[in-house]
Amino acid sequence: MIIKGLNKKIDSNQVLSNIQLTVPKGVICGIVGRNGSGKTTLFRTIMGHYQKDSGEVLIERNDIALYERYKEKIFYIDTQFHPLDYLTPVSIGDYFQLLYPSFDIPMYHDLLRTHNLPPRRFQKYSKGMQGLLLVILSCCSNCDYLILDEPLDGLDVIVRKQATDLLLDVVNDGDRSIIISSHNLAELEKLADQVSFFKDGTITQTLHLEDQKAVTKKWQFVFRQKAVPDLIKQQGTILSIQGRVVVVVFKKYTNELANQLLSLDPVLMEELPVSLEDLFIEVFSDRTIAKEEITNEK
Numbered sequence: 001m002i003i004k005g006l007n008k009k010i011d012s013n014q015v016l017s018n019i020q021l022t023v024p025k026g027v028i029c030g031i032v033g034r035n036g037s038g039k040t041t042l043f044r045t046i047m048g049h050y051q052k053d054s055g056e057v058l059i060e061r062n063d064i065a066l067y068e069r070y071k072e073k074i075f076y077i078d079t080q081f082h083p084l085d086y087l088t089p090v091s092i093g094d095y096f097q098l099l100y101p102s103f104d105i106p107m108y109h110d111l112l113r114t115h116n117l118p119p120r121r122f123q124k125y126s127k128g129m130q131g132l133l134l135v136i137l138s139c140c141s142n143c144d145y146l147i148l149d150e151p152l153d154g155l156d157v158i159v160r161k162q163a164t165d166l167l168l169d170v171v172n173d174g175d176r177s178i179i180i181s182s183h184n185l186a187e188l189e190k191l192a193d194q195v196s197f198f199k200d201g202t203i204t205q206t207l208h209l210e211d212q213k214a215v216t217k218k219w220q221f222v223f224r225q226k227a228v229p230d231l232i233k234q235q236g237t238i239l240s241i242q243g244r245v246v247v248v249v250f251k252k253y254t255n256e257l258a259n260q261l262l263s264l265d266p267v268l269m270e271e272l273p274v275s276l277e278d279l280f281i282e283v284f285s286d287r288t289i290a291k292e293e294i295t296n297e298k
C-alpha cells in the first residue's frame with residue numbers, strides 16, 4: 001500500500017497534511033503520535049469514511065477510492081461507532097463472512113473456542129475480550145492489509161500476548177501487512193518492523209526499528225560537576241536527571257561524538273538499551289522546556 005499526499009481538513013482544522021506512507025508486504029507498520037494527532041482520522045480517510053480533500057491510497061498501483069475491490073483487501077472496523085454492539089460472536093462471524101469473501105469461518109470458530117470467548121453480545125464483553133475478538137476477526141478476514149486502531153491498549157498481559165501472537169502469525173507468510181496504532185510503545189516495539197511518527201498532522205518520519213537502533217545510543221552519565229555539559233544539551237535529548245545521574249539519547253551517534261563525550265571526562269558513562277519509548281520522547285519532547293529545567297538544576 002502506498003499513501004501519497006493525503007490531505008483532510010475538518011472544520012477548518014488541517015488534520016491530515018500531505019501524508020506519505022509506504023506499507024510493504026509482510027510488514028507490521030506502527031503509527032504513533034500524541035492524543036488527537038490524527039491517527040484515527042488517517043484510518044477513516046484511507047477507508048473513505050471521511051472524504052479526503054486530496055491525495056491517493058494505492059494498492060497494486062490502483063487508487064482504492066476508484067476501485068472498490070481493492071478496498072476489500074483492507075480490514076478495518078471503526079469501533080467508535082459501535083457497529084458490533086448488539087451481535088454475538090457467531091453472528092459477527094456470519095456478518096464478516098458476507099463482508100469479506102475470504103473470511104475463514106472454521107478458523108474463527110476455532111479461535112473463539114481456544115480463547116474461551118463466550119456467546120454473549122459484543123456490548124457485554126469486557127474491554128479485553130472485545131480487543132481480542134477484534135484481533136481474531138482481523139486475522140480471520142484474510143485481508144491483505146489489517147488496519148488496527150489501538151488494539152492492544154487496555155488489554156491485560158495474557159490477552160495482549162495472545163493478540164500479538166495472532167498478529168505475528170498473520171505476517172509470517174510475508175504476504176499480508178498490518179498497520180497498527182498504539183500508545184503501548186513497549187508492546188508495539190515487540191511487533192513493529194517500522195514505526196511512523198505522527199506529528200502536527202503529518203508523518204514526520206518513518207523509522208525502521210532495527211536500523212534506527214543501530215545508530216541511536218542511550219547513555220547514562222555521572223559528571224563531577226552538577227551542571228550538565230553543553231555538548232550533552234546540544235547533541236542529545238535528555239531523558240532524565242536524578243542528582244548527578246543524567247540519561248541521554250543521541251539519535252545519530254558517531255565516533256566523533258563518542259570521542260567528544262569521553263573528553264568530558266565523566267565519572268561514569270554506561271550504555272543502556274534504546275527503546276521505542278526513548279525514540280518517541282526524542283521525537284516529541286519539547287527540548288527547549290527540557291533545557292530550561294536543566295538550567296534550573298544548576
Ligand SMILES: Nc1ncnc2c1ncn2[C@@H]1O[C@H](COP(=O)(O)OP(=O)(O)OP(=O)(O)O)[C@@H](O)[C@H]1O
Nearest residue numbers: 010011013015033034035036037038039040041042
Ligand atoms: N468528526 C470530527 N469532527 C471534528 N473534529 C474531528 C473529527 N474527527 C477528528 N477530529 C479532530 O481531528 C483531530 C485528530 O483526531 P483523531 O481522533 O484522528 O486523533 P488520534 O491521533 O486518533 O487521537 P488518540 O490518540 O487520542 O486516539 C482532533 O483534533 C479531533 O478533535
